[in-house]
Amino acid sequence: MPLHIETPLMESRPLSVLSGQSVWLKLEALQVPGSFKIRGIGHACTVYRQRGAQRFVSSSGGNAGLAVAYAGRCLGLPVTVVVPETTTARAKELLALEGADVIVHGSSWQEANQHAQTLLGASDAFLHPFDDPLLWEGHATMIDEVARASGKPDAVVLSVGGGGLLSGVVAGLQRNGWHDVPVLAVETEGAASFQAAVQAGHPVALERISSIATSLGAKQVCEQAWHCAQTHPVHSLVIPDRSALAACERFLTDHRILVEPACGAALAAVYEQATALAACRKVLVIVCGGATATIDQIRTWAGQQDQA
Structure with missing residues (x-):
């Protein structure tokens, strides 16, 4: 038996009404250890x-x-x-x-x-x-579950740190024949190692990590993540920490689930209606979770952002 559970896949009424789209959530935050990992x-x-x-x-x-x-x-x-x-x-x-x-x-x-x-x-x-083919193989199972449950989305939104989740999701999309489904890979400013790799044409190391979204704090993405961007439609989006923190608060209100700012980054792309999603009718968001954040910590960080 696998050690992960098959997580709920649900349509978000608040996000769907806000965006005018059908927004579906793969609730990896409900895994027993708290995340998709x-x-x-x-x-x-x-x-x-x-x-x-x-x-x-x-x-x-x-x-x-x-x-x-x-x-x-x-x-x-x-x-x-x-x-x-x-x-x-x-x-x-x-x-x-x-x-x-x-x-x-x-x-x-x-x-x-x-x-x-x-x-x-x-x-x-x-x-x-994040850098092991066995990890990517395991992460791909979330897309297998989506394929069985609700069919093909127009886009997948996820957070990217070291690139393990991105590599697994792309593997899952491709093995289900969804080669044309684009992925919006979201990072926070100060932790944008994937965007740096895309711009340089190869993985490069950031000098330092300055984002509060520490779960996205890989100075360099794995080679496979960059390879995914060459073999699949993957689009990079970088947002400020403030947006990720606000998304955590809004998601807690909307769905009674607390996630880390690293996960809030992906949610922010939908809450703020990212241009890359404008033409989509059905959007799948990987709610990757995160076990270590508390609401007090998130609010403290948000206060610091407001003072900056």
């Missing part, structure tokens, strides 16, 4: 266990690390998660709740990741947050 990571952990892994190691203090911790608990294997010093107390609390061994090291994900690599033994499996 469990699809790919659950699949990868299952495969690695079948190959003989006796421990899982991750370097994410966010949704990927939580998915690894959850998968390890379900599969009965120990999990070590290395997180940077910037990881929130809430994230560390959730990791500990899943029974993971949490190690704090370094001031950035890159430093935490380097340390995690030194911990790997012969029987350990390393779970990358």
Whole structure:
């Protein structure tokens, strides 16, 4: 049995009335660990266990690390998660709740990741947050569910960070024969590594991440994400943090579901009626979720944006 659940797919009345379109939500925020990550990571952990892994190691203090911790608990294997010093107390609390061994090291994900690599033994499996074909294969299952439930959309809207979700969604679209369905890939200013790759013609590293949407904070997207933009209609959209935060608040009011600003970025494209969606009748939004944000934190960030 897969470690993820088949999430609800529902038409959003508030967003449909606002946009004049039929807006459908794939509610990945309702996955048990809080985000879509469990699809790919659950699949990868299952495969690695079948190959003989006796421990899982991750370097994410966010949704990927939580998915690894959850998968390890379900599969009965120990999990070590290395997180940077910037990881929130809430994230560390959730990791500990899943029974993971949490190690704090370094001031950035890159430093935490380097340390995690030194911990790997012969029987350990390393779970990358976004750059692994097993992850993309697992993430693609959400589009399989959409195809069975409601048929073809005119566009898919999603947030892009390291590119794992984008790579999986494009794989799902293509294996269902939806090669012509465009994807609107949304990032926040200060974390726009996908747009940088599109503009440069290859993945490039950002000098720094300055967005509050830390789940989108990959300095460089994976090669596969850039490849998707060459083989599928993928359009880049960059929005300000303020828009992502406002979308989180509006979505909580509209649907009683709290998501992280990284997910709010995709929702903002619909709330603010992005030009790229103007000709669409049916829009599918991947509500990717996020377990570590609280409404108090989102409101604090919004207040800081207003003062800036």
